[in-house]
Amino acid sequence: KNEVEQSPQNLTAQEGEFITINCSYSVGISALHWLQQHPGGGIVSLFMLSSGKKKHGRLIATINIQEKHSSLHITASHPRDSAVYICAVTQGGSEKLVFGKGTKLTVNP
Amino acid sequence: NAGVTQTPKFRVLKTGQSMTLLCAQDMNHEYMYWYRQDPGMGLRLIHYSVGEGTTAKGEVPDGYNVSRLKKQNFLLGLESAAPSQTSVYFCASSSPRKTYEQYFGPGTRLTVT
Numbered sequence: 593k594n595e596v597e598q599s600p601q602n603l604t605a606q607e608g609e610f611i612t613i614n615c616s617y618s619v620g621i622s623a624l625h626w627l628q629q630h631p632g633g634g635i636v637s638l639f640m641l642s643s644g645k646k647k648h649g650r651l652i653a654t655i656n657i658q659e660k661h662s663s664l665h666i667t668a669s670h671p672r673d674s675a676v677y678i679c680a681v682t683q684g685g686s687e688k689l690v691f692g693k694g695t696k697l698t699v700n701p
Numbered sequence: 702n703a704g705v706t707q708t709p710k711f712r713v714l715k716t717g718q719s720m721t722l723l724c725a726q727d728m729n730h731e732y733m734y735w736y737r738q739d740p741g742m743g744l745r746l747i748h749y750s751v752g753e754g755t756t757a758k759g760e761v762p763d764g765y766n767v768s769r770l771k772k773q774n775f776l777l778g779l780e781s782a783a784p785s786q787t788s789v790y791f792c793a794s795s796s797p798r799k800t801y802e803q804y805f806g807p808g809t810r811l812t813v814t
Contacts, residue, residue: 594743596743623801625802625803627805633789633807633808633810634805634807634808635791635793635805635808636805637802637803637804637805640801640802678743678744680744682801687732687749687751687795687797687801688734688746688749688759689744689746689803691743691744691745692743693741693742693743694743
């Protein structure tokens with residue numbers, strides 16, 4: 593069993609829909625990361641959080657430490673949001689990331 | 702700032718050939734990483750370095766060697782390439798001064814025939 597599980601693996605939405613991607617982890621962590629990988633391949637960090645909630649534009653990330661669960665929400669989705677979204681965790685003081693397999697999101701116009 | 706750069710962007714090798722992938726960062730980050738990404742799998746750590754002159758094995762180190770002679774550069778070597786090493790390779794860097802947020806290079810697509 594992977595230490596970091598994401599769901600769904602694939603997600604198709606219509607433009608304007610509210611989107612949720614989930615991440616569960618089985619280990620103690622110091623931080624959780626959400627990353628975005630566009631079809632061109634580049635990977636960028638969206639959020640890093642250890643508690644609560646963070647918001648950047650139409651993207652919101654939440655984490656529940658007790659339940660070992662995080663969600664990434666996209667409001668008013670747009671075709672340019674189409675990408676693979678990757679959840680990753682760092683464990684107490686470690687400099688290493690453990691990655692989920694990613695969620696491929698397709699937003700149709 | 703260029704951030705994290707990787708060379709080359711694409712490469713085709715024949716089985717048994719050797720090559721070196723270069724990663725460079727201009728953010729003065731202490732930590733650097735090499736990952737591989739294969740279809741259906743998450744990013745997997747090959748080797749990493751926590752400082753100049755130090756390296757450590759990650760999850761899938763076999764068949765690869767690394768060197769970090771300068772703080773800004775991290776080299777990944779394949780001594781005798783195998784088809785199983787066909788993958789997309791990503792370099793990343795981070796700093797404990799910036800809570801280990803990782804910054805990724807654009808990737809190198811390697812095909813071994």
